[in-house]
Amino acid sequence: MWELYRRTFWRMQVLIGVVAGGVFAWRQAWGLALLFLIIMELSAVLGAAWGSRLRSKFGRDSEATLR
DSSP: OHHHHHHHHHHHHHHHHHHHHHHHHHHOOHHHHHHHHHHHHHHHHHHHHHHHHHHHHHHHHHHHHHO
């Protein structure tokens, strides 16, 4: 999981920063922008965990069909 998160870290941080900055520019509300930032950070970690699980699951399935 951490390998996938580490590979996509900087791209996701840029995207999260742009979205949170856009929310702040649109609404001028620090609380709303902070909420978007926290939710997107949590989603990035959960997405990396899910992606890692799917990669390992499909990797095992494809190896089993080759045998």
